[in-house]
Each structure stands twice: as C-alpha cells, then as structure tokens.
Amino acid sequence: MEVKGDEIKQVVVETATPEPVTPIAIAEAAPDDHISPHRRRWLQKKAAEPNVPDTSSATEEQLPLDASSRLATAATSLQADILSTTTHLADTNTTLSTSTLTFLFLTSGTFLSCASANAFNMLFEPKYDALMTRTRNRPLVRGLISSRGALLFAVFTGLTGLALLGFGTNPTVAGLSGLNIFLYGFVYTPLKRVSWLNTWVGAIVGGIPPLMGWAAAAGETATSEHHSWRDLLFSESSIGGWLLAGLLFAWQFPHFNSLSHTIRNDYKNAGHKMLAWMNPARNARVALRYSILMFPLCFGLYYYNIVNSAYLVISTGCNAWMLKEAVRFYRHQGAQGSARGLFWASVWQLPLVLVGALICKTGIWDGFFTGKEVNAYEDPEDAEFVPVGGEGLGMDDALGRGKALQDSLQTQHNLAMMGFKRPS
Incomplete structure (x- = not known):
C-alpha cells in the first residue's frame, strides 16, 4: 500500500504529541502520599470543576491557606x-x-x-x-x-x-x-x-x-x-x-x-x-x-x-x-x-x-542630647550641705537643703517602685 509523505507526517505528529495533562490525570497518577495537602486540595477542586477558571487570586476573602x-x-x-x-x-x-x-x-x-x-x-x-x-x-x-x-x-x-x-x-x-x-x-x-x-x-x-x-x-x-x-x-x-x-x-x-x-x-x-x-x-x-x-x-x-x-x-x-x-x-x-x-x-x-x-517612654531621651546624666540616687552621706547665703554656720539653710534632698530621694524611690528608674 502506498503511503504518502503528508500522511506519514500526520501519523508521526499524532503519535508524538502527548495528551494534555489535566488535574484529573495528575490526581489519578500520583499517590496521595506524594502530593502536599494544599496541592491535593487544589487538584480535587480543579477535577470537580475543570471548566471553571481559577479565580482564587481574586477571591475577596481569601487568605493564604497557611495563614x-x-x-x-x-x-x-x-x-x-x-x-x-x-x-x-x-x-x-x-x-x-x-x-x-x-x-x-x-x-x-x-x-x-x-x-x-x-x-x-x-x-x-x-x-x-x-x-x-x-x-x-x-x-x-x-x-x-x-x-x-x-x-x-x-x-x-x-x-x-x-x-x-x-x-x-x-x-x-x-x-x-x-x-x-x-x-x-x-x-x-x-x-x-x-x-x-x-x-x-x-x-x-x-x-x-x-x-x-x-x-x-x-x-x-x-x-x-x-x-x-x-x-x-x-x-x-x-x-x-x-x-x-x-x-x-x-x-x-x-x-x-x-x-x-x-x-x-x-x-x-x-x-x-x-x-x-x-x-x-x-x-x-x-x-x-x-x-x-x-x-x-x-x-x-x-x-x-x-x-x-x-x-x-x-x-x-x-x-x-x-x-x-x-x-x-x-x-x-x-x-x-x-x-x-x-x-x-x-x-x-x-x-x-x-x-x-x-x-515615647517618659524620660527615655533625658540627657541624650545634652550628654549629661543626673544621678538621682546620690547617697545623702556624700552630699554637701552648703549654706545658701554662706553666712555663719548656716544651720537653718543646711537643714532645709537636707530636707529637700530627702524629699527628692523619696520621690525618686517612689518612681522606682513605679518602674521608671532602678536604683544604682
């Protein structure tokens, strides 16, 4: 029987051209153990609705499956x-x-x-x-x-x-x-x-x-x-x-x-x-x-x-x-x-x-721009009580300064209890 060249080409093309791979074919060919859960769900969805275009990216409420x-x-x-x-x-x-x-x-x-x-x-x-x-x-x-x-x-x-x-x-x-x-x-x-x-x-x-x-x-x-x-x-x-x-x-x-x-x-x-x-x-x-x-x-x-x-x-x-x-x-x-x-x-x-x-924590930037740090916990024994006027013994002024320093330390201690400062 005589076979024409065009017929041979057609036979070769039809034989060499593989069938399109569909989600159904993939799902049937590959065991479930070798397909990830997300991939398997996608294949099942596509197999159930082969003619429905994939619009998952446009779905308004979709979050990633692993969200x-x-x-x-x-x-x-x-x-x-x-x-x-x-x-x-x-x-x-x-x-x-x-x-x-x-x-x-x-x-x-x-x-x-x-x-x-x-x-x-x-x-x-x-x-x-x-x-x-x-x-x-x-x-x-x-x-x-x-x-x-x-x-x-x-x-x-x-x-x-x-x-x-x-x-x-x-x-x-x-x-x-x-x-x-x-x-x-x-x-x-x-x-x-x-x-x-x-x-x-x-x-x-x-x-x-x-x-x-x-x-x-x-x-x-x-x-x-x-x-x-x-x-x-x-x-x-x-x-x-x-x-x-x-x-x-x-x-x-x-x-x-x-x-x-x-x-x-x-x-x-x-x-x-x-x-x-x-x-x-x-x-x-x-x-x-x-x-x-x-x-x-x-x-x-x-x-x-x-x-x-x-x-x-x-x-x-x-x-x-x-x-x-x-x-x-x-x-x-x-x-x-x-x-x-x-x-x-x-x-x-x-x-x-x-x-x-x-x-924005209160006091966190204090001294950052000036480069100076105030020691809020100075020991009262190391403090010098200098008379304000520098006259005589200055007992009244010294006692006043001591009282002021004591009040200041008490205030700082209260702040420390509130979590603002930690005593050194």
Whole structure:
C-alpha cells in the first residue's frame, strides 16, 4: 500500500504529541502520599470543576491557606517582642548584670511555658484538629509523636519554664505563667466546643504576658518591704502593666474575629463554637467595639505619665487605621475583602503601638542630647550641705537643703517602685 509523505507526517505528529495533562490525570497518577495537602486540595477542586477558571487570586476573602501557621510563628516571636517592650517600659536603666539576666530568664521561661500550653492544647484535641485544614498537619494528628511523648513534653517544658521564671524573676511572674498554662490548656481548649465565650478566655491568655514583663521589671526595683504579689499587681505602680495587658486583650478581638471569619467553615466542621459562624453580625460588632477601646487604653499610658505626648499622635494614627477597617468589617459583615483588610491592619497596628510606646517612654531621651546624666540616687552621706547665703554656720539653710534632698530621694524611690528608674 502506498503511503504518502503528508500522511506519514500526520501519523508521526499524532503519535508524538502527548495528551494534555489535566488535574484529573495528575490526581489519578500520583499517590496521595506524594502530593502536599494544599496541592491535593487544589487538584480535587480543579477535577470537580475543570471548566471553571481559577479565580482564587481574586477571591475577596481569601487568605493564604497557611495563614494560621504563619500567625502562630509570628505570635511566638511577637510575645518575646511584647515582653521585651514591656520590660523596657518598666525599667529604662538596664544593666548587663541584673536586668539582662532577668530578661533572659523571663523570655526563656515564657517560651517554655508557651510550649507547654500549646502541647496540652494539641494533646486534648487531635481528632478535632484532623477536621480542620489549618491543623490537620500537626504532629499528633499525623502520628509523628505519641500521646505519651506529648504529655511528657508538656509537663517537662511547663515545670522547667515555671522554675526559670520563679528563680530568675519572682514568684509573681511564675504564678502568672502557671495561670496562663492552666487557662489555655484546661479552660480555653475544652471551652471551644461548649461556648463562644472561649474567645474571651483566649484574650485573657494573650493579655497576661505583658503583665508578666511589667511585674518582672518592677520586681527588680522593689524593696524588701514592697515585693509581694499585691505590690507588683495591685498597687499604683502596676497601672502601666494593666494598661499594656488591656491593649493585648482588646487587640485580639479585631484580629481573631477577622481571621476566624475567613476560616469559619473549618471551625464549624470541627464543632468549635465561634461567633464567626454562629453569629456573624455579633462577631463584627465585637471586633468594632474593642477597636474603639484601643483609644482610651493608649491615652491611659499618657495620662499616667508612662509615655509622652508624642505617643498620642502615633497611637491615634495606628488605632484610627484599625478602626476604619473595623467599621468596614462591621458594615459588610466580612464581605468585599473587609475581613482581610481588618486582619492585616491588626497585624501591623500592634507592633507599631508597642514600639511607639517604647520610643515615647517618659524620660527615655533625658540627657541624650545634652550628654549629661543626673544621678538621682546620690547617697545623702556624700552630699554637701552648703549654706545658701554662706553666712555663719548656716544651720537653718543646711537643714532645709537636707530636707529637700530627702524629699527628692523619696520621690525618686517612689518612681522606682513605679518602674521608671532602678536604683544604682
């Protein structure tokens, strides 16, 4: 049979041209074990809707699928930043000996305590974590670690962290850390399946670390007569710590409520009681309410002379930005990209507000431009009482100067107890 050249070319072309590779073919050819979870979900979606164009990049409410994992990683470093900021707010004159060691004990002990609380959280709900996209790859869900190993890790890190805090800072800080482990692992975790009030318990957990940092720094300046937990937590000197704790408490509602809105179906599938899917309107109202609360909390730092007036400008600008996004989130109930906008506004607002408080701390720039440093803790025995008029013995003037110096030292001591200065 005679075969023409054109026919040969057509046969060769048809034989050499491979069939187009479709998502269905890829999903069938490759075992599930060799495809990442995110890639497998994409293939399944494309296989179910092969003719639907990929518009995921334009979806208004989409966050990265690993947004929660990124958030957890950021939160780990953020807590150290918060604690360091709080420590410096409470104690400006840090030294390489005492303050540096206190800071190291504080951060390492807090890190281990956080690891313990998170381990307890994962230990108690692996079957529910398996139902959520953002948690299904956790070690216990995948069987990378046994329940016994997780329990030993949680207990060991918890005890070690509390020991470091108790030894390196003070028992009050260790007690606060122990309370946080209990609240997160044994109250917040089971409450997620009972009531949407779990979010408020979680916010308390987030607000305690700044208070720990404040109490750790204030403990360095406390005298033997003023070192109890009542002095460190419930005296006039503790107001700054509570204001910082309030900032972290309030911040978590616009932050978490906007994040949970984007993954509300995951929470619903796992049976976690969250406002994002149970009552979206209230979810938006709560985010708006606590965004407004940020204004008086920041003003309180200025009112109690912890920061200077420049902080009002910085904090008001940052808070106004987040409030604008919170209003938009409230009006659109999370639609039209409002949830995404509020989430990212909250991500930037918190570090800006805290760093601004550090920069604008009262007295932090004193002597920076003049190069002169005033020794506020001069020993009265080394002070010279020079008569004002230089006449005779000058007993009246000398006694007056002595009284004035004594009052000045008492004032500085009171400031030290409030965390502004540390006696040399």
